[in-house]
Amino acid sequence: xxxxxxxxxxxxxxxxxxxxxxxxxxxxxxxxxxxxxxxxxxxxxxxxxxxxxxxxxxxxxxxxxxxxxxxxxxxxxxxxxxxxxxxxxxxxxxxxxxxxxxxxxxxxxxxxxxxxxxxxxxxxxxxxxxxxxxxxxxxxxxxxxxxxxxxxxxxxxxxxxxxxxxxxxxxxxxxxxxxxxxxxxxxxxxxxxxxxxxxxxxxxxxxxxxxxxxxxxxxxxxxxxxxxxxxxxxxxxxxxxxxxxxxxxxxxxxxxxxxxxxxxxxxxxxxxxxxxxxxxxxxxxxxxxxxxxxxxxxxxxxxxxxxxxxxxxxxxxxxxxxxxxxxxxxxxxxxxxxxxxxxxxxxxxxxxxxxxxxxxxxxxxxxxxxxxxxxxxxxxxxxxxxxxxxxxxxxxxxxxxxxxxxxxxxxxxxxxxxxxxxxxxxxxxxx
Amino acid sequence: xxxxxxxxxxxxxxxxxxxxxxxxxxxxxxxxxxxxxxxxxxxxxxxxxxxxxxxxxxxxxxxxxxxxxxxxxxxxxxxxxxxxxxxxxxxxxxxxxxxxxxxxxxxxxxxxxxxxxxxxxxxxxxxxxxxxxxxxxxxxxxxxxxxxxxxxxxxxxxxxxxxxxxxxxxxxxxxxxxxxxxxxxxxxxxxxxxxxxxxxxxxxxxxxxxxxxxxxxxxxxxxxxxxxxxxxxxxxxxxxxxxxxxxxxxxxxxxxxxxxxxxxxxxxxxxxxxxxxxxxxxxxxxxxxxxxxxxxxxxxxxxxxxxxxxxxxxxxxxxxxxxxxxxxxxxxxxxxxxxxxxxxxxxxxxxxxxxxxxxxxxxxxxxxxxxxxxxxxxxxxxxxxxxxxxxxxxxxxxxxxxxxxxxxxxxxxxxxxxxxxxxxxxxxxxxxxxxxxxxxxxxxxxxxxxxxxxxxxxxxxxxxxxxxxxxxxxxxxxxxxxxxxxxxxxxxxxxxxxxxxxxxxxxxxxxxxxxxxxxxxxxx
Numbered sequence: 001x002x003x004x005x006x007x008x009x010x011x012x013x014x015x016x017x018x019x020x021x022x023x024x025x026x027x028x029x030x031x032x033x034x035x036x037x038x039x040x041x042x043x044x045x046x047x048x049x050x051x052x053x054x055x056x057x058x059x060x061x062x063x064x065x066x067x068x069x070x071x072x073x074x075x076x077x078x079x080x081x082x083x084x085x086x087x088x089x090x091x092x093x094x095x096x097x098x099x100x101x102x103x104x105x106x107x108x109x110x111x112x113x114x115x116x117x118x119x120x121x122x123x124x125x126x127x128x129x130x131x132x133x134x135x136x137x138x139x140x141x142x143x144x145x146x147x148x149x150x151x152x153x154x155x156x157x158x159x160x161x162x163x164x165x166x167x168x169x170x171x172x173x174x175x176x177x178x179x180x181x182x183x184x185x186x187x188x189x190x191x192x193x194x195x196x197x198x199x200x201x202x203x204x205x206x207x208x209x210x211x212x213x214x215x216x217x218x219x220x221x222x223x224x225x226x227x228x229x230x231x232x233x234x235x236x237x238x239x240x241x242x243x244x245x246x247x248x249x250x251x252x253x254x255x256x257x258x259x260x261x262x263x264x265x266x267x268x269x270x271x272x273x274x275x276x277x278x279x280x281x282x283x284x285x286x287x288x289x290x291x292x293x294x295x296x297x298x299x300x301x302x303x304x305x306x307x308x309x310x311x312x313x314x315x316x317x318x319x320x321x322x323x324x325x326x327x328x329x330x331x332x333x334x335x336x337x338x339x340x341x342x343x344x345x346x347x348x349x350x351x352x353x354x355x356x357x358x359x360x361x362x363x364x365x366x367x368x369x370x371x372x373x374x375x376x377x378x379x380x381x382x383x384x385x386x387x388x389x390x391x392x393x394x395x396x397x398x399x400x401x402x403x404x405x406x407x408x409x410x411x412x413x414x415x416x417x418x419x420x421x422x423x424x425x426x427x428x429x430x431x
Numbered sequence: 432x433x434x435x436x437x438x439x440x441x442x443x444x445x446x447x448x449x450x451x452x453x454x455x456x457x458x459x460x461x462x463x464x465x466x467x468x469x470x471x472x473x474x475x476x477x478x479x480x481x482x483x484x485x486x487x488x489x490x491x492x493x494x495x496x497x498x499x500x501x502x503x504x505x506x507x508x509x510x511x512x513x514x515x516x517x518x519x520x521x522x523x524x525x526x527x528x529x530x531x532x533x534x535x536x537x538x539x540x541x542x543x544x545x546x547x548x549x550x551x552x553x554x555x556x557x558x559x560x561x562x563x564x565x566x567x568x569x570x571x572x573x574x575x576x577x578x579x580x581x582x583x584x585x586x587x588x589x590x591x592x593x594x595x596x597x598x599x600x601x602x603x604x605x606x607x608x609x610x611x612x613x614x615x616x617x618x619x620x621x622x623x624x625x626x627x628x629x630x631x632x633x634x635x636x637x638x639x640x641x642x643x644x645x646x647x648x649x650x651x652x653x654x655x656x657x658x659x660x661x662x663x664x665x666x667x668x669x670x671x672x673x674x675x676x677x678x679x680x681x682x683x684x685x686x687x688x689x690x691x692x693x694x695x696x697x698x699x700x701x702x703x704x705x706x707x708x709x710x711x712x713x714x715x716x717x718x719x720x721x722x723x724x725x726x727x728x729x730x731x732x733x734x735x736x737x738x739x740x741x742x743x744x745x746x747x748x749x750x751x752x753x754x755x756x757x758x759x760x761x762x763x764x765x766x767x768x769x770x771x772x773x774x775x776x777x778x779x780x781x782x783x784x785x786x787x788x789x790x791x792x793x794x795x796x797x798x799x800x801x802x803x804x805x806x807x808x809x810x811x812x813x814x815x816x817x818x819x820x821x822x823x824x825x826x827x828x829x830x831x832x833x834x835x836x837x838x839x840x841x842x843x844x845x846x847x848x849x850x851x852x853x854x855x856x857x858x859x860x861x862x863x864x865x866x867x868x869x870x871x872x873x874x875x876x877x878x879x880x881x882x883x884x885x886x887x888x889x890x891x892x893x894x895x896x897x898x899x900x901x902x903x904x905x906x907x908x909x910x911x912x913x914x915x916x917x918x919x920x921x922x923x924x925x926x927x928x929x930x931x932x933x934x935x936x937x938x939x940x941x942x943x944x945x946x947x948x949x950x951x952x953x954x955x
Contacts, residue, residue, distance in 0.1 A: 042879060044777040162537070173924050203923045206883055208874035209675070211668040211804065212918045219661075224629035236779055236875040243784070243873075247791055247801040253541040271783050276489065277537050307509055373536050376489045377506075383461070383536045 030073035031066075031335055033058060034093035036104025036114070036125075041081025042235070046314070047106050049265060050128060051076060053315045054103050056303040057322045067329055075099055083113045090114040094123045100335035101126065101325055103318055108132060108175050115140065124337050124344075126325065128317035130260060130282075132179035136394035136407035136416035139337075141344060142364045143321035144314060145283055146392040147183050151230070153369040154258050154281035155184060157384045158228045159191065162256065165225035166197045168217050170233055173202040177232035180260070184230060186398040197225070207237045210244040218248060221255045229257040238262055239270060246274025252373070253277065264310035267378035275374045283353070283367040284316035285380040290354040310378070316352045323349040324359055345410060355389060362407035362416075364392025448474035456482065457493055457500055461534045468539055472546045480550065481516060483543045491516075492530040501530065545570075552578055557588040564594040565796070568601070569626045576602050597622050601630055612642060620649035623660075623796045628653055660798040665915050671804035673911025674811035675873065678866040679884040680891035680903050681818060685859035686738075687889070688898040689822075689835045690852065692746055693757045696764035697888060698881025700860045703737055704730035704867020705876045706771060709780045720785035723868065730864035737767075738860020742853050764885075768878045779877035788872060807869050814865060815904055821858070822900065831855050835898070894934050896944030906945055910934075 035054045037047035058072045066072055075097045079086040086105065093099045094117070101124035105111045108131050118125050118139040130145035158164040169184055171177025181200055188198060199220050201213060221227035233241055238259065245257065258279040264286045267275070286297065293311075296319065301307050328343040329335055348358035357365045366389040372380025395402035395417065404421040408414070415425035448470045455467025468486070471479040482500070485491040490503045492513060501513040504522055511530055515521040544566065551563035560582075567575045576599065583595045600615035607615065616634070619627050631653070634646035679701060686694045707730040708723065715722045741763055749756045788806060791799040822828035833841040834851045842848050867880075874880065891910060895902030910930060917926035941947070 040772075040777070045779065045877075048777070201922070204927065206879075207923060208883070209668075209672050211671065211801070212665070212915055213923065215664060215668070216919060222625035222629075224626065224633075236877065239779070239875050240873060244801070247789060247803060248799060249791055249793075251540075253537050253544065256537055268778075270781050274789075277540060375532065377532075381461075381534050381536060 030071045031068070031329075032073050032075050032097055032099040034090075034097065034099035034102035034104070035074055035076045036079060036086065036089055036093060036102050037076075037106065038081040038110075039076075039078040043081040043106050043110075045236075046265065047081075049312075050103075050106070050314055050318055052304060053300070053318050054322070056300060057319065059303070060299065061322075061326060067326055068333070068335070079110070083107075083109045086110040086113045087117050090117045090125075091121070094118075094121045099123075100329070101337070101340070103128070103321060105129070106314075111140070122337055124325070124340060126318070126321035128314045128321060130313070132176045133183070133394060133396055134179060134399070134402055136362050136364070136409075138341065138363075138409055138414075138416060140363060141321060141324070141359065142392060142394075143317040143324075145367065145369075146364055146394065147180055147396055148393040149283060149364075149367050149369055149390045150260055150281050151180050151184055152187060153386055153390065154260070154279070154371060155187065155230065157281075157371045158230075158256070158258060158279075161384060162228065163226050164228040164256075165193070166220065166223065166227040167193065167199070168220060168227065168229040169198065169200045170213070170217075170229055170231050171202055172207070172232065172234040172237060173204055174234070177202065177234070180232050181230075183396045183398050186400075190398060203233070203237065205234070205237065207233075208240045210241045214241070214244045214248050214250070217245075217255065218250055221250070227255050229255060231257050231259040232261065233259070234261050236266075238266065242275045242278065243271075251277065252279075258371070262374075263312040263314075264378060264380070265312045267374065268308075268310050270378065272374060272376050272378050276376050278374050279371055279383075280374065280380060281369060281371050282313040283369060284311075284313045284351070285353075285370055285372050285382060286311045287372070287379045287382065288353045288370070290352075292350060292354065293352045296352055320349060320351050320357050320365065324357075324365075341409070357389070360391050361410045362392070362394045363409060364394055366391045445474045445476060449476040449479060452479070453482070453500070456486075456491075456533055457498060459493070459531060459534060461536060461539075464534055465539055468542060472542065478517075480547070483547060485516070486533060486535050487540060487543055487547075489532060489535065491533045493533055494525070495529060495531055500533070503530075503532075549575070549578055552582050557591055560586075560588070560591045561594060564591060564598060565624065568594065568598050568624055571598055571602055593622075594624070597624060597627055601627065604630055604634065609639075609642075612639075613645065616642065616645050616649050620652055623653060623656060625796060628657075657797050660795065664798055665919070666912065667800060667804070669912030669915035670808055670908060671911070672915055673908035674808045675870065676887055676891050676911055677904055677907030678807070678811045678814065678869055679863075680888040680895075680907055681815060681900070682859040682861070682863035682866060683888045684892050684895070684898075684900055684903040685818070685862065686856055687892055688900075688903070689831060690855055690859075691753075691835070691897075692856070693753055693760065694741075694746075694856075694859075695757055695761040695885065696741060696767060696881075697860075697863055698883075698885035699764045699767040700734045700738055700863035700881070701867040701870060701884055702771065702876075702878070702881040703767070704734045704864030705782070705871040705880055706775065706780070706867075707733045707864065708868045708871040709775075709782050709876055712783060719783050720787055723785055723788075723872075726868045726871075727865055730868045731861040732864075734864025734867065735857040735861030738863070739853050739857040741860070742856035746856070747849070747852065764881065768881070771878045775878075777878060779875045782871040782876050784872055803872050807872070810869055814862065815900070818858075818862060819900055827851075827854060827858075831858075890931070890934055893938065894944055896946035896948065898948045899944075899946040902944055902946035 035051050037051040038044050039048055039051060055074055058074045061067060062071050075093060077089040077093060079089045093102055103126045105114060105127050106129050111127055115137055119137060123139060125140045126143055127140055128143050130150050133146040167188055169181040171181055185198060217229060256279055258281060260281060262280050263282060297311055300311055301309055324344060324347045327347050327349060328340050332339040332343040344359050345361050348356045351357040353368050355368060357367055359365050368389055369386040370382050371384040372382045375381050394407040395405040397403055404419050405417045406420060407416045418425045452467045452470030452474060455470060456464045458464055471483060482491060485502055492501050492503050494501055500516055502516050504512040504514050509527045510524055511527050512522055512524050513530060548563040548566040551559050554560050579595045579598045586592045586595060597619060600618045603611040604615040619631060631646050631650045635643055635650050638646060683697045686692055708726040711726040711729055712719060712722045745759050745763060746756060749759060788803045791801045793799045822831060830846050830851045833846055834848050838848055891907045892903055895906030914926050914930050917929055921929060
């Protein structure tokens with residue numbers, strides 16, 4: 001079933017590609033930039049926007065005169081929400097199209113699928129989405145949030161400011177929620193939360209019947225202690241979840257839900273009534289008030305020719321990642337991937353929340369963490385913001401396995417998972 | 432004289448609080464707004480209610496240039512229509528960026544709601560009073576206690592009266608004399624309110640020794656009741672899940688069960704029904720409640736027509752070749768999905784829930800029935816009854832049954848089997864569309880909607896026995912209940928797997944399902 005879809009999609013993509021290629025085939029002295037986002041299938045909802053963001057950023061850069069005197073040329077492929085196809089398409093981009101770097105992937109599975117390809121061919125991938133951490137590759141630059149730049153500050157906010165004593169960790173059953181919840185559970189226990197005050201629940205992808213789970217949450221939350229739900233529920237399963245919360249009379253003041261996968265884009269197509277007051281933690285909100293952000297929003301809405309289109313966190317991550325890459329290429333004076341990889345570390349560019357983000361030696365970036373409450377117009381009211389920037393941590397300090405592991409891609413260490421206790425670098429093995 | 436003077440002073444203070452409060456909430460800073468709300472609450476001014484309610488509904492906006500407060504009436508693209516706060520008829524149209532919402536967060540919402548609840552204690556409607564007491568019950572301080580005592584003197588509704596007494600008893604339980612505590616336990620033993628249960632729990636664990644046993648006894652009594660309602664709740668959840676399964680499967684029970692045609696595009700017909708609901712809502716934006724009712728026949732027609740097209744265009748040429756039918760209809764399902772993606776975009780569409788379908792019917796504090804689920808159970812039963820009637824009591828039904836039992840004989844009797852096939856398929860597809868209307872209220876309306884229900888639908892039909900409507904109903908309901916009974920024990924993921932394993936084993940034992948067809952028709 002999936003295969004057949006893939007086939008159709010790849011035929012369509014091939015058609016598109018040949019069209020795109022024929023229009024620009026004469027341009028020989030361009031720098032190619034690969035865009036690896038699903039344009040069909042289940043993830044198309046989120047990823048199509050990122051493709052458009054990249055096209056906009058590249059267009060703007062070209063207007064400014066391109067890069068190293070050359071124009072940038074986007075190469076768009078469609079991996080069709082099919083994880084193995086991501087690897088094939090990545091190889092196509094690097095080997096056949098000879099792109100200088102790739103911006104792409106959304107789900108962790110797709111990233112894991114392309115990882116060996118990027119490492120084998122020593123290319124560069126910018127990954128713009130929040131993820132579970134526990135990884136640092138020489139060839140991947142993580143511009144989204146790691147658990148410590150999203151989940152942990154959110155829990156801190158609930159604990160310190162809202163006074164939450166009882167925790168429901170609810171997630172979709174796959175690697176990101178499982179790892180994040182493991183980290184959070186360890187963190188909460190570390191903070192003295194008793195085991196009976198933590199409830200963990202997993203549901204399948206696209207779960208739509210939330211009655212029993214919401215009823216359980218309600219019972220769990222009626223024990224007299226302030227309760228919150230930390231949700232790593234993915235994608236559109238959130239809609240029936242919030243609806244059910246509303247129907248069963250649980251409001252955000254009683255049991256707030258803080259989500260890590262619900263942003264402006266997801267809220268855009270929603271009846272936001274039952275969601276008002278629930279929280280989300282990101283490194284960027286469209287409602288951030290500063291000039292850089294307003295410029296970005298204007299540029300985006302003009303580019304996409306729609307005044308109602310929203311911006312979101314992964315878009316900002318691409319904005320940061322793309323600007324970092326441009327700056328690094330300029331610094332290195334070449335698009336050679338080895339040189340750019342080296343130049344990228346330490347590069348610092350403005351982000352959209354009014355500060356500067358820097359690329360760390362572990363290939364993660366520094367970001368502010370914002371907590372927002374959902375408003376009825378699908379925007380966020382920012383209720384808390386970390387005082388400074390938080391550097392992304394590749395290896396969580398709260399998991400027994402990764403406590404002693406660090407990543408540092410600068411010479412002489414040049415290692416993504418160096419164990420400080422044993423003094424060993426266990427190679428690029430991420431299983 | 433002195434009293435009057437004091438009163439005047441108080442009044443002046445309240446007036447100042449009110450004015451200053453309004454000034455403060457006219458701000459983009461949350462901390463200032465909070466001070467403003469505190470002032471408004473302190474003023475206890477009846478006019479403050481309008482502002483606070485508007486804040487709760489996120490309708491209170493500030494004119495950024497003229498620095499005045501306005502009430503949002505409606506949004507229209509880049510324009511907004513706002514009204515004067517005190518006079519809803521004075522409206523004006525402004526640019527969207529000209530107004531900014533008065534910020535509010537959960538803590539403020541909590542404060543405002545608690546304040547409004549304390550005012551609601553003297554509301555005319557007993558249900559509003561009840562909700563207000565319930566809201567205040569969780570955190571009883573001096574102020575609430577005073578309000579409760581005051582209200583109790585005039586309260587006539589027995590439910591509200593009992594709640595007020597419980598509130599006072601809760602205070603006695605914590606701070607009263609021994610004999611008061613004993614009486615409190617006695618009284619609270621009848622209550623199902625969560626705060627009561629928590630207090631008793633605390634008392635049973637760490638209270639004075641002679642009270643511990645009594646509190647534990649009262650608690651056990653409450654827990655028995657809670658367990659009973661929890662069971663009822665599970666049954667309701669199961670029936671609701673079951674009715675969704677039946678709705679999704681019943682169209683298939685006709686096309687697959689009666690006609691013997693494997694239609695992999697059945698899920699997409701459901702999806703088309705859901706999208707029809709969306710389109711109808713777009714056409715009648717001011718009557719969301721009625722749009723849902725209009726959507727039912729509309730979805731039946733649209734999906735039914737698409738179904739007839741599929742039957743005439745594809746399936747009739749593949750009669751007797753089930754494998755090819757399967758592949759061809761699967762192809763059709765992909766085409767339909769892509770069609771919807773092209774027309775409506777791959778993004779999910781938002782179908783609004785009308786007022787009468789949101790919320791829950793509170794039977795008691797531990798058992799509430801959500802309206803949307805309740806209506807869908809009734810809807811499912813109605814669709815089932817109607818379909819049953821059509822198949823049993825109408826000419827079409829007679830012909831459908833005749834063709835499905837013995838095509839050649841039916842044709843010999845003058846039944847136009849081709850025509851019956853098309854209509855049967857249309858009927859099954861139309862019912863799928865109707866299911867789509869119901870599902871649009873429960874789940875996401877997107878191109879993948881159908882895929883998530885096709886497996887479940889086949890499962891129900893096969894389990895119930897092919898060709899038997901009663902089988903589909905019983906199978907759907909029992910699978911729903913089994914799933915919901917398992918879920919709290921095993922988790923949602925495992926529950927689904929267990930149900931699937933059970934069906935596989937069951938089919939091994941009884942390949943023809945729960946209610947196998949009997950007679951010669953079943954032999955071939």
